[in-house]
Amino acid sequence: MKKEAVLQMKNIEKAYYGNKVLKNISLSVKAGEIHALLGENGAGKSTLMNILFGMPVIHSTGGFSGEVRLNDEIVEIKSPFDAMKLGIGMVHQEFMLIPDFTITENIKVNRETTTPNFISRTFKSKRLETLDHRAMDSDARKALDTLGMGIDEWTKVAGLPIGYMQFIEIAREIDKSGIKLLVFDEPTAVLTEGEADNLIAAIKGLAAKGIGILFITHRLEEVLQAADNITILRDGELVATRKKKETSVIELAELMVGRKIQILNKSGANNGGTDQREKAIEIKNLEVKMPGEAVKGIDLDVYKGEILGIGGLAGQGKIGIANGIMGLYESTGEVLINGQNLVLNDTKGSLRAGIAFVSEDRRGVGLLLDASIEYNIAVTTLQVKNKFLKRYGFFKQIDGRGVRQHAQQLIKDLDIRCSGSQQLTRQLSGGNQQKVCIARALTLEPNVLLVSEPTRGIDIGAKKLVLDLLLKLNKELGMTIIMTSSELVELRSICDRIVIISDGGIEGILPPEAEDREFGLMMAGEYKKLLGKEGM
Amino acid sequence: MADTVRTYTRKIGLPRLIISALFIAVCIAAVIMKQDFRLLVSDVLRRFGMFGILALAMIPAIQSGTGPNFALPIGVICGLLGGLIAIELKLTSAILGYGFIPAILISLPFAILAGYIYGRLLNKIKGSEMLVATYTGFSIVSFMQIGWVMLPFKHPEMIWPIGKGLRVTIALDSTYGKVLNNLWAFKIKGANIPTGLLLFFFGSCFLLWVFSRSKTGIALNISGDNPKFAAASGIDVDKNRILGMVLSTVIAAVGIIVYSQSYGYIQLYMDPLYMAFPAVAAVLIGGASTKKAKISHAIIGVFLFQGILVVALPVANDMIPEGNLSEVLRMIVQNAIILYALTKVGGGD
Numbered sequence: 001m002k003k004e005a006v007l008q009m010k011n012i013e014k015a016y017y018g019n020k021v022l023k024n025i026s027l028s029v030k031a032g033e034i035h036a037l038l039g040e041n042g043a044g045k046s047t048l049m050n051i052l053f054g055m056p057v058i059h060s061t062g063g064f065s066g067e068v069r070l071n072d073e074i075v076e077i078k079s080p081f082d083a084m085k086l087g088i089g090m091v092h093q094e095f096m097l098i099p100d101f102t103i104t105e106n107i108k109v110n111r112e113t114t115t116p117n118f119i120s121r122t123f124k125s126k127r128l129e130t131l132d133h134r135a136m137d138s139d140a141r142k143a144l145d146t147l148g149m150g151i152d153e154w155t156k157v158a159g160l161p162i163g164y165m166q167f168i169e170i171a172r173e174i175d176k177s178g179i180k181l182l183v184f185d186e187p188t189a190v191l192t193e194g195e196a197d198n199l200i201a202a203i204k205g206l207a208a209k210g211i212g213i214l215f216i217t218h219r220l221e222e223v224l225q226a227a228d229n230i231t232i233l234r235d236g237e238l239v240a241t242r243k244k245k246e247t248s249v250i251e252l253a254e255l256m257v258g259r260k261i262q263i264l265n266k267s268g269a270n271n272g273g274t275d276q277r278e279k280a281i282e283i284k285n286l287e288v289k290m291p292g293e294a295v296k297g298i299d300l301d302v303y304k305g306e307i308l309g310i311g312g313l314a315g316q317g318k319i320g321i322a323n324g325i326m327g328l329y330e331s332t333g334e335v336l337i338n339g340q341n342l343v344l345n346d347t348k349g350s351l352r353a354g355i356a357f358v359s360e361d362r363r364g365v366g367l368l369l370d371a372s373i374e375y376n377i378a379v380t381t382l383q384v385k386n387k388f389l390k391r392y393g394f395f396k397q398i399d400g401r402g403v404r405q406h407a408q409q410l411i412k413d414l415d416i417r418c419s420g421s422q423q424l425t426r427q428l429s430g431g432n433q434q435k436v437c438i439a440r441a442l443t444l445e446p447n448v449l450l451v452s453e454p455t456r457g458i459d460i461g462a463k464k465l466v467l468d469l470l471l472k473l474n475k476e477l478g479m480t481i482i483m484t485s486s487e488l489v490e491l492r493s494i495c496d497r498i499v500i501i502s503d504g505g506i507e508g509i510l511p512p513e514a515e516d517r518e519f520g521l522m523m524a525g526e527y528k529k530l531l532g533k534e535g536m
Numbered sequence: 537m538a539d540t541v542r543t544y545t546r547k548i549g550l551p552r553l554i555i556s557a558l559f560i561a562v563c564i565a566a567v568i569m570k571q572d573f574r575l576l577v578s579d580v581l582r583r584f585g586m587f588g589i590l591a592l593a594m595i596p597a598i599q600s601g602t603g604p605n606f607a608l609p610i611g612v613i614c615g616l617l618g619g620l621i622a623i624e625l626k627l628t629s630a631i632l633g634y635g636f637i638p639a640i641l642i643s644l645p646f647a648i649l650a651g652y653i654y655g656r657l658l659n660k661i662k663g664s665e666m667l668v669a670t671y672t673g674f675s676i677v678s679f680m681q682i683g684w685v686m687l688p689f690k691h692p693e694m695i696w697p698i699g700k701g702l703r704v705t706i707a708l709d710s711t712y713g714k715v716l717n718n719l720w721a722f723k724i725k726g727a728n729i730p731t732g733l734l735l736f737f738f739g740s741c742f743l744l745w746v747f748s749r750s751k752t753g754i755a756l757n758i759s760g761d762n763p764k765f766a767a768a769s770g771i772d773v774d775k776n777r778i779l780g781m782v783l784s785t786v787i788a789a790v791g792i793i794v795y796s797q798s799y800g801y802i803q804l805y806m807d808p809l810y811m812a813f814p815a816v817a818a819v820l821i822g823g824a825s826t827k828k829a830k831i832s833h834a835i836i837g838v839f840l841f842q843g844i845l846v847v848a849l850p851v852a853n854d855m856i857p858e859g860n861l862s863e864v865l866r867m868i869v870q871n872a873i874i875l876y877a878l879t880k881v882g883g884g885d
Contacts, residue, residue: 328768348770357768365764370828380769383755397749 004071006031006181006212007052007088012066014047014058021047021236022064029181029212034203036215036227038256040313040488040523044236045216049183053083053090070180087180089173091187095165099158104133104140106157107172112136143171146209147202163195167202174206181212188222200226218256218313220249220524232256249530253520257488277303279339280448280480281325286333288317288324295320296504297333302448302482307474309495309512310484313523317504318484319360322450326350326357328365337448351384356446358437360453360484362430366437369426373418374407376425376436381443410439414469431462438469449473452484467494488519500527555821555840558869562847569854574726576847582717583842585733586798589740589791590811591818591834593784596744598829600780601760601773602658604819606669608812609677610650611788618643619712619793619802620702624691628711636712636797643789651785655778666826670812677809684804706802713800733798740790741831747783748831756780760827791815817841817870844869 007029014022022044029035039045050058051068054077058064067074070086077083083090097106113136114129140153149167151160157168166187173182184203188196203226207213215227223230224244232239232255239255281302288295295317302308312318324331327347335342337353350357359365368376382388382398388406390399407421416435418428425436434454441449451470455463471494473479485491491498492512500507502525510518521527566576590608597605605611619639622628628635654672661668685701694706707713719732747753759766759776766773792811796802819829822837845866852861 326768346770347767351770359768361764365762365768368758368761368765371761379754379758382751383758383769383771386751389751395746395750397746398751398754 004031005029005069006071007214008069008072009048009052010067010069012048012051012064012068014051014064016061022051023237025066025233025236025238027231027238029214031180031212032207032210033229034207034213034215034227036217036223036230037233038218038220038223038230038252039233040218040256043233043256045233046185047236048233049090049185049216052088052183053077054079084176087176087178088183089176089179089181090183090185091166091169091173092185095162095169097157097165097168100156102154102156103144103151103168103171104137104153106168107140107143107153107175108136109172111176113139139175140171143175146174146205147171148205161195163191163198166191166195166199170202170206174211179211181214182206183214183216185216186218187215188217188219196222218524220252220256220521220526221529223252224249249524249526250517250521253524253526254515254517255520257516257520257523277305280304280306280337281482282334282336282339283321283325284334284336286321286324286331286335288320288329288331290317290320290323290329293317293320293323294504295324295331295501298501298504298506300499300506302480304480305474305478306496307470307481307483307494309491309498310482310501311486311488311491311498311519311523312501312507314486316501316525318486318501319452320504321501322357322452322482322484323359325355325450348384351380351444354445354447356441356444356449358434358441358449358451358454360456362433362437362457366440367425367433370424372422373411373416373425373428373436374403374421377407377410377439377443378403380440384444406443407439410442414439415465429462430458431466434458434462434466435469438466442473446479448480448482450482450484453486454483455485455487455490463490470494488523549823552821552823552836552840555844559840559844559847562844562851565851566847569851571847571850571854576850578728579846580839580843581728581734582730582798583846584839585716585730585737586795587814587818587842588737588834588838589787589794590815591822591838592737592740592744592831593787593791594815594819594824595829595831595834596756596780596783596787598819598824598826599748599757599760600777601763601827602655602777602780603665603669603826604816604824605781605784605788606666606812606816607654607673607676608784608788608815609673609808610654611647611785612792612808612811613676613680614646614650614785615639615643615789615792616796616802616804616808617646618789619796620689620694620706623694623706623711624689626691633715634712636715636793639712639793640790643793644786647786647789648782651782652778654785655781658781659774659777673812674809677806680808681805702804704803704805706804708797708800708802712797715797716794717798730798733794736794740787741835744787745831752779814841814870841870 005028007027009025009027012022012025013020025044025048037045037048051064056079059078068077069075075086077086098109101109113132114126115132117130120126120128137153144151144153147167147170149171151164157165173179187199191199200222203213203215217223227244230242230244230247230252232242232252234256242252279301283298283300286295286298292315298321310318310321320329323329325335327345327350331344333344335344337355340353342353343349363369378388388399388403389396390402404421410416411418411421414435416432416439418432425433428436454466454470458466467490470481470483474481483491483495495512497509498512499509500519500522502522507522507525507527510522518527521530566573593608593611594604597603618641621642622635622639625638627638632638657672658665658668687702689695689702693710694702696703716732716736717730721728721730721732723729748757755766755771756776756779758769759771759773760780763773766776818837818841819834820837821840822833822835824830824833824837848865852865
């Protein structure tokens, strides 16, 4: 029994619109085993789990190839409901709990224990039966006891600490009869360290009862603490499967990031002697209250004429930095631009100080989708610098001809593929939309360009064009660029220095040619800890 | 074939298409029934100028992102106040347009203040502007029912002969009634062309167009189009929403004064309540949505909407002589269009 594999996934492949996101993945989880699935954002972890749960997104995009076996039987999972019936449970990253219900009600929702009554007998409908609160409470009690939770089952969920909510989610899964495999999707992401330790203890307890556990995370230390075996994915490929005893945090970090980089046409001239160079931006103790990307106190100097990369995993706060400097989210601290103090929380002031911003939310923040390309390019500069205005008697009017000439020049310079400067930006492809955003930023004639996720959601060819463009701006115009990106490869291909953000703070600053394991450790937030341990 | 039809339908917009077809249909019916076309043309032009500015008041409101201004009665009441005060103070000499110019000038401070306060209110309830606007309109009209009785007006032409308060309808014969309608008016083949009225309407459109091309006008438009984009361009979205509401209220105030002079009467008490709906309906069939509107939408919409009502009225009366069917038809068309518009709300892009 102990040796039998609960779950086997063999040669799984999946493509979205011809773009392969999973290549020949095999995975096996034994009963009572805790198996960790490790990878960066976009490595394919979620897609693999979507396949396991038969999510509609998989089937509506042409299904997948490969086989899934449960207890050595090939199964076809067509919907999350099938998965539930087969005994696969999932503990979600975002809690799916109803705040005004009690713990019991949350655990039992839609699986209530009922007893027949007069009305249900009359209408012969199970859905009209009376709830058996006593039986449900005792079931809930049992599940909570299994997890070692002393809390009363009739407490309302609203107002409970986050750690408790996580446990209620787990209690719900283990209350389901015949649960064989439990998937944890980054369960510790929102927990404090103490709560995380409790959770791992609980997971180990469950495994000891013979349930197979699949544990998705990118916290390396936890992996080694909890898991028996570790599978590492990178770019949709299976990189390695390791036993816990045979590996280390450093090796895992290296495997997770992987060497896959050719340094682009970097001159390397910018690298030497950073100490003597002029500072374009000095950031002191910057805190930004951006939901989901909070920055919790950062000190950073950006030198003139460099491309500074900001990397890190999603939700760690890297996106918040540029948004904070631009005054789009409430921030505190001190920012100096060329030695001048910048008033925070004042977008117009930031723009006037010579900073331009290309937002990570291209369609939401970056563009007026129902306006023409030329209008998009010109309006910000018109508003901030009073350019493109022409005087007619008492009135100043928008200078249509000036706007068009300027836009046509930029369309040529940046090679924006469009039917003309009057085309609506909604009709452009992602890459060309991004170029319009960059053109809008360039029209401001900035000293510093902040670019967030410049290649998100655009195809590979366009990605290279956008990156080349940034490099060209930096080299030919000496523009200081701060580029925020989730894709480390991109950062390493054009940046002079790369700052890695973890948990709202700076984990470290690396040159692009630094080793993979260093990047991996920093992104996982383990670098400082490890440095501390190995003696300073 | 089906595809071409579909693309054209989308381009012109289904409501605009249906209303245009209906307009042509009633026109044909009018020809068949040998209606007096000189009268109909005069009437369409008169009502076009009369309702035009009220519809125009919707444009800045929609452009600034607060949606169609269902609280139009606020502006209407400011305009009525201006009109009443001008008569009360006897500022009705010929050189002052028999009171028309003072009426507008006096209404402006009221409209600006009311628009500002109402704009601040709307900034606090983002997302449910239309509902709040409708009921704000209702409330202000009800409140002014008391106002019309209590306000210390003394002019004998305006107050009840016996008792207290202002009359329900106040004739403007001795003051600015029809000043614009009669200004430079002429006849083509018996059809009356109210030159002054039309010039005033198109002049208002032109001024709004000039404003929309200014820096402030562009900022206003961006605020409504994409508030996040506006914020990232250093534009104060809330300020622009207030500005949009002030403009809308001011235009509404001017609009009701133009309406009153064309009608020949000032109507108080319940009447301001019904001013918002035809105006909203007009811009919507003109091609505007609750998120995007152009000046041309107001012009086309008012023409189609009033055109139908004017032409359909005698046609329907001819078909069914009993009762007041034309009034019923007018209500059906008007409310159907508003209903259609409301279903479009929140439909996204």
